[in-house]
Amino acid sequence: xxxxxxxxxxxxxxxxxxxxTGDPVSGSAPAGDADVPPARSPxxxxxxxxxxxxxxxxxxxxxxxxxxxxxxLVMGGGSAGCSAALAARQSGARxxxxxxxxxxxxxxxxxxxxxxxxxxxxxxxxxxVAGGIGDQVVDALxxxxxxxxxxxxxxxxxxxxxxxxxxKLVWDQLLDEAGVRTLLHTHLVDVEGSADAPEGVVVWSKAxxxxxxxxxxxxxxxxxxxxxxxxxxxEIAGENEPAQTMTTTFxxxxxxxxxxxxxxxxxxxxxxxxxxxxxxxxPLPRKAGSIHRMNAPGCISTVAVRVAGFSGLDxxxxxxxxxxxxxxxxxxxxxxxxCVASFTDSRIIGxxxxxxxxxxxxxxxxxxxxxxxxxxRAGFDDKVLICGAPIEDHRAAGGGGEETHWAYVPEGGxxxxxxxxxxxxxNNHTLVCGRCFSATHDAxxxxxxxxxxxxxxxxxxxxxxxxxxxDVTLPELSxxxxxxxxxxxxxxxxxxxxxxxxREDGWARNRSTQN
Numbered sequence: 001x002x003x004x005x006x007x008x009x010x011x012x013x014x015x016x017x018x019x020x021t022g023d024p025v026s027g028s029a030p031a032g033d034a035d036v037p038p039a040r041s042p043x044x045x046x047x048x049x050x051x052x053x054x055x056x057x058x059x060x061x062x063x064x065x066x067x068x069x070x071x072x073l074v075m076g077g078g079s080a081g082c083s084a085a086l087a088a089r090q091s092g093a094r095x096x097x098x099x100x101x102x103x104x105x106x107x108x109x110x111x112x113x114x115x116x117x118x119x120x121x122x123x124x125x126x127x128x129v130a131g132g133i134g135d136q137v138v139d140a141l142x143x144x145x146x147x148x149x150x151x152x153x154x155x156x157x158x159x160x161x162x163x164x165x166x167x168k169l170v171w172d173q174l175l176d177e178a179g180v181r182t183l184l185h186t187h188l189v190d191v192e193g194s195a196d197a198p199e200g201v202v203v204w205s206k207a208x209x210x211x212x213x214x215x216x217x218x219x220x221x222x223x224x225x226x227x228x229x230x231x232x233x234x235e236i237a238g239e240n241e242p243a244q245t246m247t248t249t250f251x252x253x254x255x256x257x258x259x260x261x262x263x264x265x266x267x268x269x270x271x272x273x274x275x276x277x278x279x280x281x282x283p284l285p286r287k288a289g290s291i292h293r294m295n296a297p298g299c300i301s302t303v304a305v306r307v308a309g310f311s312g313l314d315x316x317x318x319x320x321x322x323x324x325x326x327x328x329x330x331x332x333x334x335x336x337x338x339c340v341a342s343f344t345d346s347r348i349i350g351x352x353x354x355x356x357x358x359x360x361x362x363x364x365x366x367x368x369x370x371x372x373x374x375x376x377r378a379g380f381d382d383k384v385l386i387c388g389a390p391i392e393d394h395r396a397a398g399g400g401g402e403e404t405h406w407a408y409v410p411e412g413g414x415x416x417x418x419x420x421x422x423x424x425x426x427n428n429h430t431l432v433c434g435r436c437f438s439a440t441h442d443a444x445x446x447x448x449x450x451x452x453x454x455x456x457x458x459x460x461x462x463x464x465x466x467x468x469x470x471d472v473t474l475p476e477l478s479x480x481x482x483x484x485x486x487x488x489x490x491x492x493x494x495x496x497x498x499x500x501x502x503r504e505d506g507w508a509r510n511r512s513t514q515n
Contacts, residue, residue: 057190059202064209070097070181072464073201073214075188078107079450080434080457081220082171083133087461088218089178091485092469096461097212098175099186099203102353105171106164107222107434109450112249112352114294114301115150115159118449120500121388122157123412128500128510129388130451132491133458135514138162138507140170146295148504153266153290154406156390158502163295188225195231195426216464216474217430220457223313224361224436232424234436237359238311241441244358244394246307248325252333253299253349256342263341266290272339282335285328286403291336299349304332306403308396312357325355358394358435358448365438366475367420374415374446375407382479383416383493384459384486391446407442414495417447419479422460428473431460455491462486490514 071093074085077100085098104110119134120126138160141147146163175182186205192213193199200213219226224234237243264271269291276282289304305328310317329351336343372378374391391407409415421438422431432438433456435448462485467474470481483493501509 059190059209061190061192061202061211064202064211067203067210067212068097068181069213070095071214071468072096072216072218072461073212074098074218074220074461075201075226076100076107076220076222076434077102077105077171077182077184078220078222078434078453079109080107080453080460081218082106082175083137083454083457084218084220084431084433084461084464085180085182085457086133086136086174086178087458087489088465089180089461090489091462091465093461093465095181096179097181097183097214099183099188099212101185101187103184104168105175105182105184106167108356110164110168110171111354112247112356113450114164115161115292116450117152117157117159118387118389118451119160120158120502121412121414122152122155122390122408125412126158126500126502127388127412127414127496127498128514129386129414129492129495130455131514132455132486132489133461134451134454135490135511136174137167137170137454139511140174141166142507144170147507148295149502149506150292150504151502153292154404156392156406157388158500160507161292161295166295188221188229191226191230193230195424196428198226198230198427198430201226215429215468218457218460218464219363219430219432219436220434220460222357222360222435224363224432226430227363227424227432227436228361230427230430232426232430232432233364234361235364236313236361237441242395243312243360244445245396246310246312246321246325246358247303247352247356247394248305248307248322248329249302249352249356250305250329250332250348251294251299251301251350252336252343252346255293255298255300255346257293257298257300259342260291260340269340273335276335276339282338283331284335285331288403289332291340300346302332305329306394306396307355312360318355322355326351359441359444360436362436362444363422363424363432363438365421365432366423366425367418367438369417369421369437369439369443369447371407371440371442374409374443376415377409377413378415380416380418382419384419384422384463384482385417385452385455385491386414386493386495387417387447387449387452388412388414389446389449389452391442393442393445407446409446416493417452417456419459419463419477419482422456422463423475428475431464431474433457433460458489458491459486462489
């Protein structure tokens with residue numbers, strides 16, 4: 001979205017471009033320069049400052065038509081947002097609307113990745129520590145023959161590999177069956193009301209500008225766009241520690257996977273990557289990365305590209321990052337075809353829809369999850385999910401240093417994630433879930449796996465419905481009542497005693513044990 005204050009073209013040019021007197025966007029002609037603060041030039045306004053500032057709206061809300069009213073409005077149709085919308089309806093909310101800027105739901109789960117992590121703890125005795133809405137999604141994929149379990153390349157726990165194209169359909173079907181009103185190709189533009197009392201949002205689609213009013217708002221945009229536009233406090237990734245790098249994933253076909261494994265598999269891949277970097281034969285951005293087989297014969301997916309030094313909140317940076325990600329992907333194609341056994345006749349058949357941004361804005365909530373919470377296996381009375389994933393911090397390597405920094409929860413354990421991490425300090429009617437929840441850089445690097453973001457969405461959607469049913473604000477909710485509701489819906493709030501089956505076909509056996 002354009003930041004109307006800090007955008008390079010400035011407010012005046014945008015206002016004049018949108019129309020003159022009587023236009024529903026600009027309303028009447030500006031009363032003069034005094035009414036419109038001048039945009040700061042790039043040399044006088046850092047990207048962090050621009051990202052923090054609440055945009056001054058140039059929209060005349062009273063001239064924009066009301067599209068509809070809803071009990072719960074979920075903004076962002078990624079794994080967290082879709083789960084929140086499903087949970088809200090399944091928990092009794094009469095009307096739930098989900099808006100998503102893409103042409104399909106799922107966010108990064110369908111735009112870039114093909115594996116859910118976070119369902120299983122790492123180690124020799126793994127436990128299944130996420131369920132609820134996440135189980136519904138994987139069960140539907142399993143029924144279509146579109147999943148298998150696979151170990152993580154770096155030992156971070158077993159993942160659930162899935163067909164991302166089938167997942168688009170699964171999200172569609174689950175949302176439709178639940179009665180969620182889904183609006184794709186719909187962009188959040190502005191917020192009506194104030195940080196402490198939002199009333200609705202302005203959206204833009206091919207039909208133009210319109211308004212949606214709601215009683216409870218759930219920001220699952222990934223970039224905390226609703227928070228930013230309404231004045232809710234956020235932290236900008238990169239202010240205190242270097243922001244995690246971005247990734248363009250790519251897929252290749254016509255791969256002889258049996259020959260690849262016979263030649264040494266991932267061990268051989270790492271050796272060849274390091275050799276190529278050190279010899280300078282291929283300009284790879286890193287000496288590590290993963291190749292794994294997909295849910296289709298002879299196809300592989302990768303997490304190898306590493307794009308550093310760009311902001312996920314600046315359009316010029318994002319444009320440059322997208323270009324760099326595509327360039328690196330084809331550098332990797334050349335390397336893989338030249339140096340890795342069984343890939344000689346393979347080709348790239350697809351890139352991620354957009355570059356994967358790991359962190360941008362994060363809520364400054366009523367509680368901020370910390371590294372110490374993760375590694376200390378913290379417990380909280382208001383827990384609404386648990387996590388056993390390691391801290392996985394993707395950095396720009398310098399001087400031959402490590403590219404990804406790992407820190408594991410001791411003894412294969414878990415920590416609690418409290419409900420307060422999703423509650424803004426300023427507002428009693430908004431929840432924030434997904435990768436923009438309230439956490440430090442390190443804690444975010446542990447708790448951003450998609451099994452956990454689905455669990456966050458589940459908790460927030462259920463909380464939204466419960467608050468409306470009981471006519472209380474979100475901070476006033478009874479935590480025992482919310483936790484009881486989540487448990488009845490299959491959420492996992494305690495470490496299971498049973499060791500999980502992480503064999504390739506083990507998903508259904510885990511579900512039968514759990515049920």
